Amino acid sequence: MSTRLASGGRLTNRSKQIEFSFDGKRLTGFEGDTLASALLANDQMMLGRSFKYHRPRGLVASGSEEPNALVNLGKGDTHEPNQRATTTELFSGLEATSQNHWPNLDMDIGAVNGLFSRFLTAGFYYKMFIHPRPFWKHIYEPFIRQSAGLGKAPKAEARDPDTYEHFYAYVDVLVIGGGVAGLQAAKAAGEAGAKVLLVEQTAHWGGRAVVDGGTIDGMEAEEWVKTTLEALGKMDNVQVRSRTMGAGVYDHGYILCYERVRDHAPLAGGPRHRMWKVRAKQTVTATGAIERPLSFAGNDIPGVMLASAVRDYVVNYGVSVGDRTVVVTNNDDAYRTAIALKKAGMDVPVIVDARQMGGGALMDEAKALGIRVETGRGIAKVKGGKRVTGVTICNQQGEGAMIEEIACDCVAMSGGWSPVVHLWSHCGGKLNWDDAQAMFRPDHDRAPTSHDGKPFVTVAGSANGYLGLKDVLEDADTAGKSVSGSSAMTDAPKAENAEEKPLEPVWLMPQGASYDLRMKAWLDYQNDVKVSDVQLAAREGYESVEHTKRYTTLGMATDQGKLSNINGLATLSNALNEAIPQVGTTTFRPPYTPFSMGAIAGEARGDIFQPIRKTPMHQWHMDNGAEFEPVGHWRRPYCFPKAGESKHDAVMREVRATRDSLGLLDASTLGKIIVKGSDAGKFLDMLYTNMMSTLKPGKCRYGLMCNENGFLSDDGVVARIDEDTFLCHTTTGGADRIHAHMEEWLQTEWWDWKVYTANVTEQYAQVAVVGPNARKVLEKLGGMDVSKEAIAFMEWKDGTLGGYNARVYRISFSGELSYEIAVPANQGRDFWDALLEAGAEFNVTPYGTEALHIMRAEKGFIMIGDETDGTIIPQDLGLHWAISKKKEDYLGKRAQERLHMADPNRWQLVGLETLDGSVLPDGAYAVGEGYNANKQRNTQGRVTSTYYSPTLNKGIAMGIVHNGPNRMGEDIPFMAVDGETIIRAKIVNPVFFDPEGAKQNV
C-alpha cells in the first residue's frame, strides 16, 4: 500500500496537519504536500478513469507532466474540472472529486468499453460512426457528447468570485525554470548587469538536483540553491517569481507566463492568477527534462509510475508509493530510485534492466545494498486491476515468455529522459535527434529568431540535453553570460557528473511483444492510445506523425503528450521502418500546460468587459425606462415602455404618436465626419456613388458608399458646410470604419490630394424632431426661422433654438416633417429637456430604434445591415438614382461593371405583404421550383426587413426577389421557420406609406 513514512519529506512540515476531502472522504495531509502526495499518503492510488475505456488510473508522475490525476476542484462558483493533483498545493478545506466515471470511481459502467477494446482501435471514430448516415445525428453524436470530455464543466449560472489580472513586464533576460540551471543562468545574467526575470512553475526551487543530490561548489545542492537564491535576492536588477509558468514563446520575444498567485491559499486577498505578458530581449529556457514511461503490457495499472516520481514522493513528501517496488529501466538514473527506496527502508525485490550489460557505479551501489539486479530482462506483463499485484519477468530480446513472477505493489519505470523543448520550439526552434541519449535536443544553429534575424531563445541545462550536474551548470553559466552580452570568463560552480553507463533505447518491452501484450501497452494514458493503435495506423497507411496523432488521438489530451509523444513516434518510426528523425515530432504549441480562462480574461469582465459609449442623453433614457440595444459600442434605446406596457405595445405607441403629432429620437450616435480641403469635393466624388462636388453650400444630399468590390458599405446624408467643407453622416455602427476607410484612401492612394478628415461624432448631440407638429415645437422654442421658406427639405442652417447653438438639417428618415438638430454635446441634455417641455402640449413622445426602423420600412428606406449584407450592390436595391452616370470613376464602379454584377438575374428589392396580413419571419426564403444539387429546395428570394406596421395595421416587409420589380402583384411562397409551413406573400412597391411624400414636404 501507499503510505506516509515515519520520517522524511524535505517539503512537508509534519507539525502542521491539513484537512481536505476526496470524493467526500475526509483525509489529512501535511503543510507542503501536493494533493497528489497527500492522496498517496492516504493510500488513494486510484484517482480516475481513462477517457475511452474507463480503465482505472492512478498517479504516474509528480509534476506538470501528469496525465492521469485530473480531478474536479472546489464546488459551486469555484468548481474547476481537470486540475492536476500533482501541481495542486494542498490547503485546508480543499475539496476534490474524481472524474470520468459513473456511478462512482470504484464501480464504473463505462468500463464496459474496455470489453470492446478490440473494436475501439485507432481511428474508430472515423470508421465506426460514418454509416449508416442518419445514425450520426440521432444515436452516435448524442452518445459521444454524453461520454466526451473529462470532468464536469462549471454550471452556466456559476460566477467565478475570484479576480484575475494581467501584468506587463519588459526585461533584458527572462529565465524560465528555477532548477539549478535556471538559477545559475539568472545569476550569470544578473551579474552582467542585465535586467532579469526568473520564473519557476512550482513553489520550490532547485528542480531535480535537490532530490537527486550532488555537490555544487562544495555544498549540498540544497544549500547551493538557498545561497544562490539569496544572492539573486540582493540584486536590484533581478526579479524572481515562483508558482509562475513560462507558458508560451511568441514572435519578437513576446512570452506569456502564468502565475498562480494564491491557488495554495484561497483565502488570501488579491488576484487568484496573473497572466504575464513579457517582452524579453533574450529568453533562457531552463525547463529541465521529463522521464519517459516504458511500453510494456499493463503499464497503466495504478501503481506503475515513473521512477523519478516514486523517488520524488519519498524524498520530497516522505511518502512511499508501495511496500515492494520493482524498478524497470533502460538507464542508470532509475537505480537512484531503488537506492532511495532501500535507504528509506522499503523493499526493492528486483531491478529489471533491459540492457545486457546493466549499469555503472549506481548499479554497483544498488547491489552493495543487497538489491537484486536482472540485466537483459524486461517486464512481460503487470498483474493487477485497480492496483499492481505483481509483474512477470521475461527476456527483453524475446516475445514475452515468462521467466519468473514477482509480487509487488509498485513498479517504478524509466525509459530515459526527454528534454523539455516545448518553449524552444514554440517559435520555430529546431531539434536534432541525439542517438546516444535517445532524445531530441535543440539545434543551436536553428534557433528561433527575432525582428533582427538573430536568435532570441537559448536553452540551458537538461532542457539542452545535458543530464550531468557539471554539464548542466556549465551550460547554464554559458547561457546566462551569452544572453547578457557578458565577456566574463566562465566561472560555473564546480560539480561532478555522475559516472553512468549509456542508456539503450527501449521502445517496446519485450522487444518482440505479441499482439496481446502490445494492445495492453499504453502510450497515451489519458486518451487511451496503445502501441497496437499506432502500429495499426502505420499499417493503414499513416506515415506523417501529424496525421497519426489525429487518427489515433495520441498526444491530443490535456497533457498534450508530454509523456507519450516520443514513445509514440518511436513506435511509429519502427512500424514504418524509418529512423526517428525522419518521422519527426509533432508541433509544440503553447501553452505548456493549460491555464485558467480567468487569467486570459484578466480584468475584462462584467461592466468593464468592453467600453460602452453613451450619448449626452443616456441618463435621461435610463431614468425613463429605456430598453437598450447594443449598436456598435453604443447603447441605444430600443423603445421606452411605460409601466406595465410591453415592448411591442411601446413601439406601436411610439410610431403612432410620431406619425400623429410629435416624436423625438436621440440621433447623437449617427456618425459625423468633417471632410475639409480644396480637394474635398473631388475626394467625396470618389467615395460616394453619387456626385457630391456639385452640392451647394447649405444643401444636403443622401449618398451611398461602396467598397472597391462594388458592394454597398454605408449610407448617409452629406451636408456641404462651405466651399471647402463637407459634413458626412454615417450609420451609427459605421462611423469609425468609414473614417478609417477615408484615411486609408487619403494616406495610401491619393496622398497628394489636399483633404483632411475629422471624426466629430461625439462632439455633437443630435435630436430628430419628427412629426406633423415638429415645426410648431421648434417655433415655440423660438430663435431661428424654421419655416418651409427659410429651410426647405434637404437644406441645413446654423442658428439658435431656445437659446441653444443649433445646426438644423431638414432631413427625414421617417417620411414625416422632420428636423435633425445638432447642438454641442455639452448642451445636448438641456436641449433634449427643453424639447420635452415645449413638446408636452403636442404629446411629445421619445422613440427608440425599433420605431425608427418601422417608420423607415413603411417608407421603403433601406437600412445598412438589413438590406445589405456585404454581397449587395446599390443596383440590387433599386438605388440607380443615387449612382452618378456622369462620373468617370468612384470606388466600386469598375466592380459593378463585372458580368455577375450586371446580371439581370440578380435578386432585387421589392416590398412584400402577406396575403393574411401576418408578419413574415425575418430572413425567410422564398422557395422556387425544384431542388438543387444538395437536395435542398431552390430559392427565389429572401426577406431582409419585416415588421408589423401600426400605421397600416398589417405586416410589411422588404426583401430581394428574383426579377422582383417586374413581378408586382404576384404572390410567392415563403418558408416558415419550421421548414414546412408555406406563407404566401404578394410582391408590392417597397414604399408602403405616403409614396408622394406629402407628409414630409410641408
Place this chain on the structure above:
Amino acid sequence: MLILQCPYCGVMADETELHAGGEAHIKRFGPGSSDEEFEGYMFGRENPKGVHFERWRHVNGCGKWFHAARDTNTMEVFGTYTAQTSTPPEDLLAQIRDKRPGFKWREFS
C-alpha cells in the same frame, strides 16, 4: 506578436497597436481596365514564404499608414517606410538583397 517601428511617430509599436492592411504597392485599376487587370488588382496577391512587403496602420497610435518589409517565415523585419510611395526605397532593397541574396518579390529583386 510582432513589433514594428512606426516611421511617422517613431514608436516601437506592439502588434496590438497596429492594424494589418495586406500586401503593399498594389496599383489600382478602375473603370476602363480589363477584366484581367481588375481581377489582379482585387484578388491577385503574393503569398511568399520569405520577403514580403506589407501595409500596416498605427491605428491605436498616430493613425498613420506605413509600409513594412518582413520575412513571413522568420518574422525578421528589414525595415518600415512611408506609405506615400509606390516602390520600396532602394536602400531597403539593397539591405534585403544583402540578407536574402537572390530574393524576388513581384518586380522587385
